Amino acid sequence: MMNSIKQQLMNLFKKQSDLTTILLFAAGVLTMPIWLDPIGANYPDLLQKFVIFGIFAVGYNILFGLTGYLSFGHAVFLGVGSYTAVWSFKLFTMNVLPAMLFATLISGLIAAAIGFVSMRRSGIYFSILTLAFAQMFYNLAYSVLIPITNGETGLQLRMHDIRIIDNYFSDPAPGLPSTELFGMSMNGYSGFYFCAVVLILAFYVAMKIFRSPFGMKLKAIKSNQHRMRYTGSDTRPYLITAFIISGMFAGLAGALLAVTDPLAGAERMQWTASGEVILMTILGGVGTLFGPLLGVGIIKYLENIFSTINESVLQQFFSFLPQWGENFMVAIVSPFVGDGWHLTLGILFMIIIIFLPGGLMEGFQKIKKRYLTKGVKDSESTTKQE
Amino acid sequence: MSKPVLKISNVNKSFGGLQALRDINLEIEKGKVHAIIGPNGAGKSTLLNVCVGLLKPDSGSVTFNGGINVIGKSPHEINQMGLARVFQTPEIFPDLSLLENVMIPAFSKRDGAFHLQLFRSLASETKITQEAKEVLASVGMEAKADEIAGSLSRGDKRRLELAMCLIQHPDLLLLDEPTAGMARHDTNKTIELLKKIKEGGMTKIIIEHDMHVVFSVADTISVLAQGAIIATGTPDEIRGNPIVQEAYLGGAEL
């Protein structure tokens, strides 16, 4: 009995083939509205956030997870993706495909430029270089680039946008148009399902990269770059490629943010936003395939819960206590919820890095190992008794 | 005489006022194991670093495989020419498994300095995987193929690094003190291994302190003292050379 359970567990954790992995993954993502319902996370806004930031984190993981290069500038690509997508909506068409294409390409180009320069250095110097570029983009977005970014108001759709392609085929309808995919609106659940399909594709690409010689070479660079050079590989182009790919993923995620809500603001490019994606990646498990997605899920879910809780909700929650107890608990908990979500986030960040730098996936591995070895011992002891 | 694999001509190198190498001339013959010995500070490491292009000599030339210039080339270019190196302190990929450690140099050899194959599946790389397993077996580590390399003992790391070089079938293999810091038992194992590789006909340069190792595996020995080569010859010639005994072996009987 014990052994068969163990066997099943072993099978479950065994490395699946590419096809099974992606099918399981697709099934998991597409059924999110069902299995997230019990924990109250089944509404389109949140679901969209899960998958969009999932793409962002999966892409970031290709850089940070595989090469170990810590970039503080990836929020720039998210922002660039959003701006590009909104411009595509304004100039060409409300169809989302061109927007996503342009966003991915342009953020890829910018990533190539930033990566080309930043990858000349390693370690903290690399981090600081990406940080410097991020700050430049952020500051410029609020000054000379205002014609492109519309400054603090953010870039929005307008009635009189030219939209060449759409207007060529039909007269503009009254009111602001909404994003669409060949007539299918990108609001609500359809928006989620569309983004989910994109995530599945993105995940597939990431998985292929992880399980390719290219991915293995990146891991080798992370492990010992010096050796890698003496092994005959020119590490720089590999690193730059990884940087560009992860930048393109971020650009795609930025475009999807604009697809689900056609508005782009520079705050998306702030370096602390890069910090958030780092946290999500680390929380789940750097360098693992699923870890970053897990991290995104947890952070976005907690963010959603914590930031909507206010004092009256708390009072209700603690109403079973006597009055003084209720007041006491509300006073204790309230700094961490609502606006205080960032405080909780910071604490979470610290706890993870102090106690679980390998992320939750590593934690699972540890538990799994402990459980499985315990299982073996148990079965051994039963055999002895027999 | 066949063409030399590596030719070092009139190489001089000084650091500040210190002349580290003076007028070095060496030809490494194909298929031979050439040992370079010398007391501490004789310039062995400097010479090795010049050979792999890491240090630029003040004058002279280093050419590989019949005239390809080595000086000023970056490490990956040197390796792509067919020159592999084992370091004095083992340089491996500590976070990867032994099998992966050996597969990566094979990929580098096959793919060149940079090759983009984002969607090629590792599972389809059966040829290289098989080859890597064989090379691991040849250094006696096939049982540990799935272990993480960082947890190996120092001697095992050495052997792994050797395997990483062997899988590339380099035209020239540079070994920087391959038995330094090893226990006697490990040293003997390494000597056996080096002898085995020697039969395969790979050209090697070995820099070594341990005379036992040198005289067991070398075809030719060059003695370096104060930056100059004072003698080159077969192990027997070197053993009998009075200048060498005077300068390096301190007159002691070998």
Next chain:
Amino acid sequence: MDSILIQLLNGLDKGAAYALIALGLTLVFGTLGVVNFAHGALFLMGAFCAVTFQKILTISKKVLDPSITYFDAYIEQPYLELWFGETGLAVIDWAVPLSIIVTIPTMLLIGLAMERGLIRHFYKRTHAEQILVTFGLAIVLQEIIRHFFGANPIPTPAPDIVSGSAAIGTWIGLGENFVYPWWRLIYLASATVIISSVFAFLHLTTFGMVVRAGMFDRQMVAFLGINVQRKFTIIFGLAAVVAGVAGAMYAPIVPPDYHMGMDFLVISFVIVVVGGMGSVRGAVAAGFLLGILQSLASMTVVSSLLPGIDQIIIYLVAVIILLTRPRGLMGRKGIGE
């Protein structure tokens, strides 16, 4: 000419603040080997020491406003004024300079606690992990500040007597129009004093000698049997005090708000890198250099020529320096790579 001089002074002023933060940052990196992203938060804490001190001094009682007679109007009158009259008001007026007395021990305690409680356990971890954990700490500290003080900037004026401007123009014969705020001059002067004393401390005392040796080769110093650990704790405390005092003194210049730490952190990191990680002299030089460049770039002449340059000059310089001089202006090889 005047405008260039003014901008030069502005630049020196900004540079002084940059140099003070970068000084501690690079000192901590050079000795402890820790990349401390929470260093900006220390600057923030210093500024809020001044704010808190001022708030405590102005704790008030509601009293009837005697000037309004036809209904009961209340005004707030600080207890200090009620108890000590004019002297009390003078103390309140001098809140910021007086707060330094409180800031120094407070920041020392915060610094020691931080080193003992967190930083110490990250000596052996990777730079990436150090960056991330201190980044988390910085967020926590800034959010705590926001919880207690709100999101808006809090005006923290300098004493009345120095709130005006100094007529520098008339002193040096450049006309009456050339004036400069007193407090900024004081800031510059104090920064010079602080920086000089840190240098004197590092170069003239045995303690400083050991620290410099430790920055050069930590293992060597440890081999000599010197308890480096304790010295490093003190260094961290010192860095916290310097950053804190810099923050407290900065409060009258720009009213502090909760994210000023992060704003300064990024810049001061860039400065440390430009100066060379672990080089104290480099950090100070780069701090002033970038402060002045930033101010000069914001002159209308320059910004009309190169729009937006004032926004990015610091980062641009950092990128150029990092690419041409990989170790920064005065850095040594192999640090932090």
